[in-house]
Amino acid sequence: MLNLIINAIINGILLGGVYALLAIGLNLLFGVLKLIHLAYGQFVMIGLYILYVLVVNAGLPFWAAAIITIIVTGILGIIVHILIVQPLLDAPRLNQLLALAGLIIVFENLSMVIWGADYRNIQMSLPVVAVGGFYIRMSYLIAFIGGLITLGLLYLFLYKTYLGLSIRAISQDLEGVELMGVNPKVNFYVTMAAGGILTGIVAVFFAPIYAVHPHFGSSFTILAFIIVVLGGMGNLLGGFISAFIMGVVTSVAAFLTTSEIADIIAMLIFIGVMLVRPQGIMGIREAR
Amino acid sequence: MLEVSQLSVGYGEFQVLFDISFKVKKGSTAVIVGPNGAGKTTLLKTISGLLPIISGSIFLDGIPIQEKKPHQIVEMGIAQVPEGGRIFPYLSVEENLKMGSFPKRAREKFKDRLKWVYELFPVLSERKKQLAGSLSGGERQMLAIGRCLMSEPKLILLDEPSMGLAPLIVTHIFKLIQDINTQGYTILMVEQNVKKALQLADNAFLLESGRIKIKGSKEEFFANEYIKKAYIGL
Ligand SMILES: Nc1ncnc2c1ncn2[C@@H]1O[C@H](COP(=O)(O)OP(=O)(O)OP(=O)(O)O)[C@@H](O)[C@H]1O
Ligand SMILES: [Mg+2]
Numbered sequence: 370m371l372n373l374i375i376n377a378i379i380n381g382i383l384l385g386g387v388y389a390l391l392a393i394g395l396n397l398l399f400g401v402l403k404l405i406h407l408a409y410g411q412f413v414m415i416g417l418y419i420l421y422v423l424v425v426n427a428g429l430p431f432w433a434a435a436i437i438t439i440i441v442t443g444i445l446g447i448i449v450h451i452l453i454v455q456p457l458l459d460a461p462r463l464n465q466l467l468a469l470a471g472l473i474i475v476f477e478n479l480s481m482v483i484w485g486a487d488y489r490n491i492q493m494s495l496p497v498v499a500v501g502g503f504y505i506r507m508s509y510l511i512a513f514i515g516g517l518i519t520l521g522l523l524y525l526f527l528y529k530t531y532l533g534l535s536i537r538a539i540s541q542d543l544e545g546v547e548l549m550g551v552n553p554k555v556n557f558y559v560t561m562a563a564g565g566i567l568t569g570i571v572a573v574f575f576a577p578i579y580a581v582h583p584h585f586g587s588s589f590t591i592l593a594f595i596i597v598v599l600g601g602m603g604n605l606l607g608g609f610i611s612a613f614i615m616g617v618v619t620s621v622a623a624f625l626t627t628s629e630i631a632d633i634i635a636m637l638i639f640i641g642v643m644l645v646r647p648q649g650i651m652g653i654r655e656a657r
Numbered sequence: 658m659l660e661v662s663q664l665s666v667g668y669g670e671f672q673v674l675f676d677i678s679f680k681v682k683k684g685s686t687a688v689i690v691g692p693n694g695a696g697k698t699t700l701l702k703t704i705s706g707l708l709p710i711i712s713g714s715i716f717l718d719g720i721p722i723q724e725k726k727p728h729q730i731v732e733m734g735i736a737q738v739p740e741g742g743r744i745f746p747y748l749s750v751e752e753n754l755k756m757g758s759f760p761k762r763a764r765e766k767f768k769d770r771l772k773w774v775y776e777l778f779p780v781l782s783e784r785k786k787q788l789a790g791s792l793s794g795g796e797r798q799m800l801a802i803g804r805c806l807m808s809e810p811k812l813i814l815l816d817e818p819s820m821g822l823a824p825l826i827v828t829h830i831f832k833l834i835q836d837i838n839t840q841g842y843t844i845l846m847v848e849q850n851v852k853k854a855l856q857l858a859d860n861a862f863l864l865e866s867g868r869i870k871i872k873g874s875k876e877e878f879f880a881n882e883y884i885k886k887a888y889i890g891l
Contacts, residue, residue, distance in 0.1 A: 531755075531759055531764065534748070534752060534755060534756060534759075535756065535759060537747075537748065538745045538748060538752075538756050541745045541746060541747055541748070542743055542745060544707060544739075544743075545739065545743040545744075545745065546756070547706075547707065547726075547727035547728055547731075548705060548707075548727060548731065548736075548737050548739060548743075549731065549756045549757060549759045549760075549804075549808070550728045550731030550732055550759045550760040550808060551728055551759055552726065552728040553728075
């Protein structure tokens with residue numbers, strides 16, 4: 370019994386790595402652009418479809434398809450920025466939300482028209498391996514490692530380069546950053562491209578785990594938002610921690626009860642934290 | 658070095674600056690004094706390119722800059738220490754200084770200049786790993802000035818560096834500003850602390866309700882009856 374619970378915790382930690390990857394792009398977009406990207410999960414969905422087309426229809430090897438997918442979602446991020454986000458940057462928050470909610474409908478219906486309602490997945494059954502009495506799903510382990518590497522690279526970018534530094538600063542004071550000689554437009558483009566690239570990476574690591582369908586996106590958008598809000602909107606470290614909390618809680622609760630009850634428990638924890646700390650685990654109360 | 662000519666600026670319909678003209682000579686310290694709401698911050702923001710102008714022009718070494726974007730103006734060598742310092746509270750002290758060296762020309766000299774700024778402000782060196790938001794008011798102002806020096810500017814705009822600081826710290830900061838000027842930096846400072854600010858000045862301007870009322874040298878300002886009565890309190 371104890372062994373099985375430890376096993377569930379291990380799986381939860383692996384899942385946490387996947388969740389962290391899912392949430393980080395959303396968090397970055399909020400921190401830098403104050404953008405609430407409602408269509409984030411749909412971006413992941415589009416990534417999965419692109420991957421599916423490239424692997425199944427075009428017959429490309431997975432690695433090549435993965436690279437193309439990541440590039441395309443990055444470009445998609447920039448296009449969405451030019452067409453939707455940029456024009457609404459100074460508009461009331463509600464207009465932005467409505468525009469992005471509109472994007473959900475566009476993405477979902479487009480997928481429905483092109484690929485139909487079927488569940489589609491790339492056939493690659495990765496094994497479950499036994500390590501010292503514990504059972505570990507390879508697909509989760511790969512996603513976990515990929516997630517950590519991606520987060521590591523993102524960390525290096527944000528903390529070791531001038532552009533990354535200015536992206537962190539711009540979320541604190543836009544005008545102040547302009548006075549340092551930063552062209553904020555560049556930062557916004559780079560951030561939107563990074564957000565797109567991250568959804569592409571998520572899609573690549575999700576591909577062996579999930580099948581994609583036109584309504585795939587919304588549950589992941591919600592999950593990502595819960596993680597980001599729980600950690601503190603815009604706080605990258607907070608999002609990272611809360612991703613692992615969510616991963617372990619759902620995994621252990623699902624083992625002890627059922628996966629439906631696990632979702633309820635995760636939600637209750639979320640609501641509980643929000644009541645005690647509305648700003649999230651690592652969040653800072655807005656002074657302004 | 659800096660020439661402002663017949664500049665008018667406003668926020669939408671609401672005009673704040675009217676027909677402002679003045680010059681700042683290379684290597685000098687110019688001080689603009691004036692009461693709350695006179696338009697001092699508006700003027701500095703306009704020079705930095707943050708506000709659109711209604712009419713007039715601004716020249717840096719003879720090149721018009723009034724159409725340029727803020728980041729281009731910084732690249733050209735005008736750095737501003739904004740009102741209240743506006744340091745980045747969630748970046749460390751050293752990261753704030755690194756932000757100052759963002760312009761291309763400043764990056765390669767980052768290490769040398771960092772050393773120099775730490776010599777000027779030893780307290781920043783002691784706190785380099787600390788989040789800037791945890792600094793005291795005086796330390797923040799020093800950080801803001803140090804950050805501006807990191808960009809290797811030709812001209813430094815200072816918006817009320819004495820704001821909200823204890824008299825002793827104000828004296829210290831003004832001394833540092835004077836040292837920086839002696840090292841060859843041109844300074845345009847906006848202040849309400851008229852007496853202390855004028856002591857640093859080569860030239861001074863009085864800005865009242867958006868217009869320049871009096872121009873003159875430090876000596877002329879100290880001798881002026883109106884300035885004495887309304888601003889120095891003698
Ligand atoms: N963003 C804004 N929108 C509209 N009006 C503004 C704005 N900022 C400033 N003003 C107005 O412009 C005028 C000048 O303001 P400014 O901040 O330039 O004054 P100041 O001389 O810097 O004052 P202080 O000494 O209090 O800093 C004021 O009447 C102010 O109300
Ligand atoms: Mg002001």
